[in-house]
Amino acid sequence: MTKGTQADVNPDLKKERLKCNFNIQEVTFIIDGGKDKTLQRKKIEDVALNIAASIDEVPEECLNLKERYDNAVRKSCVYSNIVKNELLEITGLEALGSPGLRRTADAFFKDVSPFMLHLGMFVPTIIGQCTPEQQAHWLPKALEMQIIGAYAQTELGHGTFIRGLETTATYDPATEEFVLHSPTLTSTKWWAGGLGNTANHCIVVAQLYTKGQCHGTHPFIVPIRDLDTHEPFPGVKVGDVGIRMGFNTADNGFLRFNQYRIPRENMMMKNAKVMKDGTYVKVARHEKLTYGTMVFVRVTLVMEAAFNLAKAATIAVRYSAVRRQSQPKPGEPEPQILDYPTQQHKLFICIATAHALQLTGLWLWRTFEAVLADMRKGDTDSLPELHALSSCLKAVSTSDSAALIEQCRFACGGHGYMLSSNLPLLYSFVTATRTYEGDYTVLLLQTARFLVKAWEQAESGKVLTPTVAYLACAAAKEKVVWSDSVDGMIRSFQAVAAGKIAACAENIKRLTKTGTSLEDAWQLSTVRLVAASEAHCRAMICQAYWHEVTRLTASCSASVKIVMEQLATLYLVYWALETTGDLLRYSTICESELNKLQLKYEELLALIRPNAVGLVDAFDFRDEILHSTLGAYDGRVYERLMEEALKSPLNETSVQSSFHKYIRPLAKGKL
Numbered sequence: 249m250t251k252g253t254q255a256d257v258n259p260d261l262k263k264e265r266l267k268c269n270f271n272i273q274e275v276t277f278i279i280d281g282g283k284d285k286t287l288q289r290k291k292i293e294d295v296a297l298n299i300a301a302s303i304d305e306v307p308e309e310c311l312n313l314k315e316r317y318d319n320a321v322r323k324s325c326v327y328s329n330i331v332k333n334e335l336l337e338i339t340g341l342e343a344l345g346s347p348g349l350r351r352t353a354d355a356f357f358k359d360v361s362p363f364m365l366h367l368g369m370f371v372p373t374i375i376g377q378c379t380p381e382q383q384a385h386w387l388p389k390a391l392e393m394q395i396i397g398a399y400a401q402t403e404l405g406h407g408t409f410i411r412g413l414e415t416t417a418t419y420d421p422a423t424e425e426f427v428l429h430s431p432t433l434t435s436t437k438w439w440a441g442g443l444g445n446t447a448n449h450c451i452v453v454a455q456l457y458t459k460g461q462c463h464g465t466h467p468f469i470v471p472i473r474d475l476d477t478h479e480p481f482p483g484v485k486v487g488d489v490g491i492r493m494g495f496n497t498a499d500n501g502f503l504r505f506n507q508y509r510i511p512r513e514n515m516m517m518k519n520a521k522v523m524k525d526g527t528y529v530k531v532a533r534h535e536k537l538t539y540g541t542m543v544f545v546r547v548t549l550v551m552e553a554a555f556n557l558a559k560a561a562t563i564a565v566r567y568s569a570v571r572r573q574s575q576p577k578p579g580e581p582e583p584q585i586l587d588y589p590t591q592q593h594k595l596f597i598c599i600a601t602a603h604a605l606q607l608t609g610l611w612l613w614r615t616f617e618a619v620l621a622d623m624r625k626g627d628t629d630s631l632p633e634l635h636a637l638s639s640c641l642k643a644v645s646t647s648d649s650a651a652l653i654e655q656c657r658f659a660c661g662g663h664g665y666m667l668s669s670n671l672p673l674l675y676s677f678v679t680a681t682r683t684y685e686g687d688y689t690v691l692l693l694q695t696a697r698f699l700v701k702a703w704e705q706a707e708s709g710k711v712l713t714p715t716v717a718y719l720a721c722a723a724a725k726e727k728v729v730w731s732d733s734v735d736g737m738i739r740s741f742q743a744v745a746a747g748k749i750a751a752c753a754e755n756i757k758r759l760t761k762t763g764t765s766l767e768d769a770w771q772l773s774t775v776r777l778v779a780a781s782e783a784h785c786r787a788m789i790c791q792a793y794w795h796e797v798t799r800l801t802a803s804c805s806a807s808v809k810i811v812m813e814q815l816a817t818l819y820l821v822y823w824a825l826e827t828t829g830d831l832l833r834y835s836t837i838c839e840s841e842l843n844k845l846q847l848k849y850e851e852l853l854a855l856i857r858p859n860a861v862g863l864v865d866a867f868d869f870r871d872e873i874l875h876s877t878l879g880a881y882d883g884r885v886y887e888r889l890m891e892e893a894l895k896s897p898l899n900e901t902s903v904q905s906s907f908h909k910y911i912r913p914l915a916k917g918k919l
């Protein structure tokens with residue numbers, strides 16, 4: 249944060265900070281994943297943010313589309329040099345995935361860097377899909393930015409259904425090359441970030457043909473532009489996909505091939521190989537290991553959802569402490585809008601959800617690392633559970649984050665609609681995460697496949713993997729008695745999930761018994777399967793969040809433990825109240841217990857209220873990263889709104905030329 253002098257700080261915010269009754273830094277350490285992580289992040293910020301402070305002469309939003317792209321490329325080059333020459337020295341290669349790097353990128357780009365997918369997917373795919381020899385060839389070039397890459401999987405005709413991709417890579421043993429071809433309009437690669445004008449290389453996912461046989465989709469590294477002239481190579485047609493809701497500096501592109509040749513060695517061969525004579529050799533022990541980059545990005549997106557929501561919550565809570573509106577008690581001053589329970593209801597769930605997703609995201613990351621370690625030893629047994637976990641957590645976290653960021657904008661009234669609040673841009677960026685890297689519904693249905701199988705195992709008394717172990721109680725017909733203790737609520741959420749999964753399995757069984765094919769029975773059950781998957785995911789987040797809070801606050805000061813537990817309890821009670829219909833159906837909860845729960849919720853809002861500003865301060869966002877007139881640390885909201893308004897190109901002259909060209913002639917009847 250940028251603290252300035254105390255005298256500059258809005259008096260209401262100053263009072264809020266005095267009210268805070270816990271040690272903010274302790275909470276920051278928990279959110280970052282430990283004190284060492286916080287210190288490293290701050291070191292990275294100190295290096296990068298000095299430069300970022302003066303990077304934009306004109307606000308990004310005042311530039312036209314082409315100028316914005318050029319500016320984004322300029323800044324990406326400056327930023328890449330800082331990463332390469334200074335930041336990687338602080339932490340080594342692991343810095344690529346560090347929160348410090350993610351945060352400092354936001355100081356440079358209000359929208360998105362056209363290089364984002366280079367580090368976000370191109371480099372991870374080289375690491376995940378190449379042999380050691382291929383890595384030795386490609387990785388240094390990519391890290392040194394001698395080549396810039398994109399990840400082109402999605403086509404105009406297919407994004408979700410990867411097996412339906414149409415781009416072909418046909419092996420020619422005579423020249424030891426693959427011939428890439430786009431046989432139809434719908435086979436055009438579409439959407440890849442950085443592809444339109446920036447990248448000179450691209451990972452292309454294509455149907456592999458050798459010896460006349462198709463072996464399904466495989467990834468290839470494809471040079472698409474000359475490294476010196478940047479002209480596309482003959483046989484390559486590449487360009488921008490057009491203006492989007494957000495991501496307008498991300499350079500999302502299209503790509504077509506006309507019998508374009510690449511060397512055999514450019515097939516990424518960690519999981520499958522094509523020998524010189526065209527023989528296809530499968531190396532991987534699991535069919536879906538070529539989908540590995542997607543699993544990796546889905547895992548990282550859970551913390552990404554938390555990060556963006558934390559930014560929105562910081563903006564909206566600080567603004568709500570500064571903003572005064574209405575007069576509920578005659579003769580008394582207008583209250584801070586943060587004092588309205590309805591405002592607390594809108595905002596405290598945002599803080600709690602940011603914590604829930606961050607702590608669940610850190611747990612998921614550790615799970616991912618453990619599965620990777622198993623796979624390095626040749627054991628892929630835990631991959632289906634990781635796929636099921638990462639699919640539903642990606643879906644629910646990105647969806648919750650987008651919806652709650654929009655709620656933060658609503659909470660800021662008219663000023664939230666200003667681009668300078670940064671809430672509109674944040675929303676347009678985050679809402680895309682619900683779609684990319686696997687659409688919400690599609691991913692929940694992937695988890696549902698796993699859940700229905702797990703239910704069948706539970707019914708037949710088999711041992712279940714940890715995230716679905718709770719199904720055993722339901723399969724044994726154990727009744728869950730409602731209790732508003734934390735453990736009681738988690739058990740009830742699990743009972744809801746188990747009840748929904750069981751109902752899906754029964755429905756599928758009923759339909760197939762009466763002659764419906766399994767595929768049709770599945771389709772006819774998908775509305776409830778999505779709901780079951782959501783319920784499972786919610787129960788899992790509640791359990792992981794509470795477990796992590798208990799674990800991480802065990803050695804904290806008492807006040808930190810209290811406030812962290814209040815937030816986690818608020819999260820559970822909020823979701824119990826949101827899903828009362830389900831609880832009435834699948835647990836023993838009754839009307840009087842629901843009333844008690846509502847009271848508990850309102851009490852929690854009041855308990856959290858004095859610490860609200862302290863809690864968002866604990867996210868520790870510097871102003872250079874928040875980019876918000878409403879959310880700056882000093883709370884000088886009105887001054888900043890006015891300063892930004894005066895920067896508008898429409899205020900450069902007191903009279904616009906359009907007045908003389910159109911309005912005056914119209915008024916004089918001369919148009």
Ligand SMILES: CC/C=C\C/C=C\C/C=C\CCCC(=O)SCCNC(=O)CCNC(=O)[C@H](O)C(C)(C)COP(=O)(O)OP(=O)(O)OC[C@H]1O[C@@H](n2cnc3c(N)ncnc32)[C@H](O)[C@@H]1OP(=O)(O)O
Nearest residue numbers: 368401407408409410411536539542552635684685686697
């Ligand atoms: C600043 C941000 C920070 C970091 C992020 C960086 C960059 C982010 C910015 C933009 C990135 C955007 C990039 C993209 O969007 S890239 C394109 C992503 N595309 C997708 O995600 C497509 C979604 N579709 C799929 O994943 C699959 O096609 C599918 C829906 C899963 C279906 O696949 P299919 O082959 O048809 O499989 P099924 O027949 O449905 O299932 C068969 C069997 O396989 C299992 N399975 C499926 N996927 C996986 C997997 N990944 N891992 C392990 N197992 C998998 C599936 O469960 C099933 O198992 P059964 O046992 O049930 O048979």
Ligand SMILES: Cc1cc2nc3c(=O)[nH]c(=O)nc-3n(C[C@H](O)[C@H](O)[C@H](O)COP(=O)(O)OP(=O)(O)OC[C@H]3O[C@@H](n4cnc5c(N)ncnc54)[C@H](O)[C@@H]3O)c2cc1C
Nearest residue numbers: 399400401402406407408439440441680683684685686689
């Ligand atoms: C900002 C942005 C950046 C992107 N960047 C990249 C990139 O860098 N590289 C890349 O390769 N791709 C990228 N993508 C593409 C992205 O991965 C796909 O858009 C995404 O996977 C969804 O696929 P789709 O567009 O084909 O949607 P569709 O699959 O056509 O979805 C449309 C609707 O159909 C529903 N639907 C589809 N299949 C099913 C099913 N089986 N059952 C039930 N419902 C179904 C969906 O739920 C959805 O409601 C990007 C997209 C965006 C928006």
